[in-house]
Amino acid sequence: MTTNARQDRLTHPHTPRLASTITDAYSLEVSATAIAGLSAAAPAIMRGATIAIPYLPNQDDAARLAAACMVRKLGFAPMPHLSARRIGSLDALHAFVRRAVDEAGVERCLVIAGDPPSPIGPFPDSVSLIDTGVFERCGIRTIAVAGHPEGHPGMPASERWDVLKRKCRSIAERGMAPLIVTQFAFDADLVLTWLHALRARGIAHPVRVGVPGPAGVAVLARYAARCGVGACTAMLSKYGISLGKLLGTAGPDRFVDRLATGLTGAHGEVSLHFFPFGGIAQTVAWVEQYRARTAPHRAD
Template sequence: MTALSAEETRVLKHTLREAYMEVFPTATIETRLDVLEPNSYVAVTCSPSKGVDVTLDLSERLANKGFKVVPHLAAKMVRNKSHLHEIIARLNDLPIISIFVPGGDAEAPLGDYSTALDLLRDIAETDHKFTEIGVAAHPEGHPAVATDVLTGELRRKQEIANYLVTQMCFDADAVVSWLRSIREQGVSLPAWLGIPGVADRASLLQTSMRIGVGDSLRYLKRNPRLAARLMWSNEYRPDGLLSELAPYLADPAYDIRGHHVYCFNQVEKTEQWRHKFLEELS
């Protein structure tokens, strides 16, 4: 592991303790989250196959258990303004103050909202109690959208949103370079850096291909030690990635607020790793 200064270690420990664990709704996920502290941060995804109601149902149960829940409201899964108002009314009755608004993975929208920006604009006009609204960001680009278009969208979204979450990335240099670039182009949203949790090889590669993390896969090819470790162990751990990102966490020029852990629902493994990694940092 890269040698860190005392300040870098302190900030890394803080951001890792406060990291969001992203999960997707399944029949067993609620009990699997019992390994987390009750006030832990949990983000709940919204998939085309399950829809927004399943996300809201799980978010409600977790919030009532004491978790700090961030439901994903995928724009393509919201039918119209009336549906949006129903969603907001339901969330307003819960101890939930933060939402995350991606465009969504569906090939076609269910209704009126085809982009996150469309939905954000209508959310801004509703009577909601959210103090935090997050949007997705893509350090390695998007398979269907040009980089300059993505940056322009972030500038427009920051008129409504107040934080961004980056897509999963294995390459610290790519993340840092991208952050430096968007800051220079006027994107000031505080950043939560998306990192893989402890994941088996199959889950990691499958998700990487789905979300278009091509550069990260090429990064693995350029780094044979990491690729070999993943191939031989059948498991990825983000220790090295976090150590490489640590020097930038306290730099105000980057405005990094923390980490968003894509754990692929392998909550137990990822939480065990987090505790062990924090102990090693002490």
């Protein structure tokens, strides 16, 4: 395949993506307590890859900052989460972002409302964090916000679209680049439909689609329930999960295959964000195996 032919295939609005390229430039979700696993798997991960550090209630700012510093030391780009309702004050927000930039070279953050039903401080949602001006003043270049292809239990679809557009607009108006990172999903067709609706609404920013890494069926079902992912039995079955076989394991092969087949240039810039529920090493190994399986499609 010539360079021009390959480029046309990747950018023409109606041409499917190559399955072997969909895992290029993937990112990973890694908690502060899992940095040792990231360190062990680091040689197999592309240098400069984005590593998202979730804002978990049992970890303090010191732990998250230490994790971000270690991610940078390993040669990756840390992207700490900030949970609006868990931040007690504007000073606390500024102190964390300032230190993250100065000590870990952080250039991007992901902002979410968070799980608590009411805020402990002045920030009820992610928009209120963005609108403080703290991020651009501290030197943050990219702000990631959440997308929900399979729905959100606390917000109807029309409101979700309005909020997403507002967040992206505010980020761009403040001179930063919006990025959309979706909740992990099980139904690739729903993701493709959501991406089409996203672009139809004029939201053209890059998207990272959340993908569960290979893990035990029971583990995947538990995370889905905990995170409010709308994973019904039929949806899980499409992913390759049988709730009657909870002792088995499942990987994202079907999901990623279908996504790769369905994506075209019309869907815009789309990459993958892995949630390594079964372990970082297992997810990285799966990526390598998937690339090997689809490698013949790379041949010129």
